[in-house]
Amino acid sequence: MPFISELLNRPVLGANGVSVGRVTDLPAATDVAYPPVRALAVRRAHGGDVRLVPWAQVADLKNRTFQLTVDAIDESPSVRLEADGEIWLARDVLDKQIVDVEGAKLVRVNDIQLARVDRQLRVAAVDNTTRGFLRRLGLDGIAALVAHHNSRPELIDWEEIDLVPGRDQDVKLKVPYSHLRRQRPAEIAEIIGQLTPSAGAYALETLDDETAAQALAELAPEHATAVLNAMDEEEAADILEEMDADDAADILGDLDDEFAADLMSRMEAGAATDVKQLLSYAEDTAGGLMNTDFMALSASMTVEEVMEHLRQTAPDERDIYYLYVVDGDGGLVGSLSLRDIVVSPPQRRIEDLMDRDIVSVGVADDEAEVARILIKYNLVAVPVLNENERLIGIVNVDDVLDLVAPRSWQNRPRRMLS
Numbered sequence: 001m002p003f004i005s006e007l008l009n010r011p012v013l014g015a016n017g018v019s020v021g022r023v024t025d026l027p028a029a030t031d032v033a034y035p036p037v038r039a040l041a042v043r044r045a046h047g048g049d050v051r052l053v054p055w056a057q058v059a060d061l062k063n064r065t066f067q068l069t070v071d072a073i074d075e076s077p078s079v080r081l082e083a084d085g086e087i088w089l090a091r092d093v094l095d096k097q098i099v100d101v102e103g104a105k106l107v108r109v110n111d112i113q114l115a116r117v118d119r120q121l122r123v124a125a126v127d128n129t130t131r132g133f134l135r136r137l138g139l140d141g142i143a144a145l146v147a148h149h150n151s152r153p154e155l156i157d158w159e160e161i162d163l164v165p166g167r168d169q170d171v172k173l174k175v176p177y178s179h180l181r182r183q184r185p186a187e188i189a190e191i192i193g194q195l196t197p198s199a200g201a202y203a204l205e206t207l208d209d210e211t212a213a214q215a216l217a218e219l220a221p222e223h224a225t226a227v228l229n230a231m232d233e234e235e236a237a238d239i240l241e242e243m244d245a246d247d248a249a250d251i252l253g254d255l256d257d258e259f260a261a262d263l264m265s266r267m268e269a270g271a272a273t274d275v276k277q278l279l280s281y282a283e284d285t286a287g288g289l290m291n292t293d294f295m296a297l298s299a300s301m302t303v304e305e306v307m308e309h310l311r312q313t314a315p316d317e318r319d320i321y322y323l324y325v326v327d328g329d330g331g332l333v334g335s336l337s338l339r340d341i342v343v344s345p346p347q348r349r350i351e352d353l354m355d356r357d358i359v360s361v362g363v364a365d366d367e368a369e370v371a372r373i374l375i376k377y378n379l380v381a382v383p384v385l386n387e388n389e390r391l392i393g394i395v396n397v398d399d400v401l402d403l404v405a406p407r408s409w410q411n412r413p414r415r416m417l418s
Helices: 089-093 130-136 140-149 185-192 197-205 209-218 221-230 233-242 245-252 257-266 269-279 303-313 338-343 367-376 397-403
Strands: 011-013 019-025 027-029 039-044 050-054 058-062 065-068 086-088 097-100 105-108 111-117 120-127 161-163 296-298 322-326 332-337 381-385 391-396
Touching: 019 089, 086 089, 185 197, 185 209, 197 209, 197 221, 197 233, 209 221, 209 233, 209 245, 221 245, 233 245, 233 257, 233 269, 245 257, 245 269, 257 269, 303 338, 322 381, 322 391, 332 338, 332 381, 367 381, 367 397, 391 397
Parallel strands: 011 065, 296 322
Antiparallel strands: 011 019, 019 039, 027 086, 039 050, 058 065, 097 105, 097 161, 111 120, 322 332, 381 391
8 A cells, every 4th residue: 555655746647648747745535434535736847836636537556656537737727726624635644743542642644554445545544653754755775674673563543543733734624533532531631731732722622511621620730721822712611611610710820810800701600700719719728729519408308309409400429429418597517428318218307317527627727737637537528618607618639639649740829810
């Protein structure tokens, strides 16, 4: 199977055997698997301009030379120079970064393998190996020697990759990130973390808001802010709305104040209010660490009513490690676990099940104290009370992970918005 490096700058002969120019690129359709080459981009022997020759006019490919069914290239282009839903393989793929979905990493395309299928020439794989690089340089002998010492095939099947538009590339084709969507948020973040901010922004915008929010929360703070700066403001606000308020506050606190305020003005009122509240607390306190999403119940509720409430609200799993019971003023009066609900009779009242001996922290308690409480009492979450002893949030154990994790994992401090 030929490689594109073996076909670029090769002669194109008319039906009469006379050279009409040389190949400069191979435009290919992308609306099907293993894209077929739809034309030859040919720099004409006389005039030096580039014209497209429809693939239907290609009679044969022998010895790296294209033979046409016509004697000459039409003076007026018979196919559009730029067609919708296509890529030019040399211009848009060679030397570009791609997402190797199977390996969850970025690689650079050194060459492109093509396959002869019936009378078509289709894109089969990309070559990111040293051999591919040497082949591009015309060092075929050395490339063959490299291949002899490394028999393991390293080509990446075209169906296993997605194109990543670079900062300087005019993106005419929105190539779907269908494979990227199937990765875990942490894996998506690992890939996006290797991209330029503009390419990372494009990748996030192709995902649904929930997946994008989960991936954004996994990014290093400096890259998350850079990606948000490169995104469409409305899309960025939609993604921030899907994030836990504490994660959104961490990112917004690192942005320029004016830009952060603009994004919050585009968010839904409830989500923006939660974020603004968190940004008002010092970063190294329980208030700065807490999440405002928690499950608050009334002591008069029955187990059956709680179960129905959970079904209707469908809270995030990390927000229901514990269920908290509050009075009419929002004061914390008890807590219970999800297990207590599951194993109890439907008509049992919450006040009969709840634990009244509650461990909590104050909103102004420093992060070291919060971590100490979580560790001492072996908790996965601890409630946060304000000055009036009202429940205003919870700190999950993963919110203080930075205190005990290696320094390379830790987030930067968050700036506070005025």
